[in-house]
Amino acid sequence: MATIGFIKQKGGVGCSTLAFATATEYTRATWDVLVADLDTKQTTCFKRQVRRANRDFEPHINVQVFPTVDQAIRQADKYDLTILDTAPHATRATAQVAEVADLLIIPTGLALDDLEPTVKLAHELRKNGISQDKIAVAFCRTSGSEREYLEAKEYIEEAGYYHLDGQMHEKPAFRIASDLGRSPTESQYKGPREQAIQLVQSIIDRFNQIAG
Ligand SMILES: Nc1ncnc2c1ncn2[C@@H]1O[C@H](COP(=O)(O)OP(=O)(O)O)[C@@H](O)[C@H]1O
Ligand SMILES: [Mg+2]
Structure with missing residues (x-):
């Protein structure tokens, strides 16, 4: 059973x-x-995924809604990988996801208003015993x-945390992909698509490093 958790303090960051x-x-x-x-x-x-299915876009992504982390985790054994996507400000669910996940992704913007809560969340997790x-x-x-971007990377490094390679710019292409039920890695626009592929590849590489 492998799990990757996506957690954050603020909504709308692209989690x-x-x-x-x-x-x-x-x-x-x-x-x-399974996406929980x-x-x-x-x-x-x-x-x-519903928009994707309505357009018969392949592959089918298995997304299910779970009101609690426990319910999601009970299903996780059946899958090679469970991806846990949490709500913002969901303190208890975030703590539970942090506990069970092999890898925890915290998406953030570049402004201090984004970076500060990101590091605060990471510090809180460590206080609760998360590696x-x-x-x-x-x-x-x-x-x-x-x-x-360079300043943001420095900020995260100085705070003692790992950051992934690459970034996704704020681009209409990502909203267009979303509206079509597509992943940003399936965007019809090359530049944004390549950014998304690089960022996801960096998640896969990190996962292989720490859980592989
Ligand atoms: N890089 C981006 N550029 C433009 N729009 C984006 C980008 N990432 C996400 N969005 C859009 O912003 C909104 C919030 O993104 P979402 O992934 O739901 O964030 P969260 O889960 O953190 O609340 C959605 O409409 C999404 O399509
Ligand atoms: Mg969300």
Whole structure:
């Protein structure tokens, strides 16, 4: 049983988008993947899969909504990989996901308003006994400014955390993909698609490093 958790403090940072992208790439690589959508208010991953199914877009991504982490974890044994997508500010669910996941992805923007809560969340996890190695920060919805990106990487490194390679810029292409039920890695626009593929590949590489 392998699990990757996607957690965050703030909503709208691109967490579900990255979770769906990761699920898509593992599914394409013929893993049997479950996406446990734990955000019962938004059900972002679930809705994306419904749009995908309505367009007969392959492969089918197995997304199910679970009100609790326990219920999701009870299913996890049946799959090669379970991806847990949490709601923002879901303190208890986040702690439970952090406990069970092999790898924890915290997506963040580049502004201090994003970086500070990201590091605060990571510190809280460590206080609760979560290993630092399990935590990986992903840069999402970024401006495209190289300087801002470098400063954000430094900020995360100085705080003692691992960050993934690459980033997803804030781009209409990612919303278009979402509207079509696609993963950002399936965007019809080459630049954004390659960014998403690089970021997901970095998740896969990190997963192989720490859980493989
Ligand atoms: N890199 C991006 N560029 C543009 N829009 C994005 C990007 N990432 C996500 N979005 C859009 O922003 C909204 C919130 O993204 P979502 O993945 O649901 O975030 P979260 O799960 O963190 O709340 C969605 O409409 C999504 O399509
Ligand atoms: Mg979400």
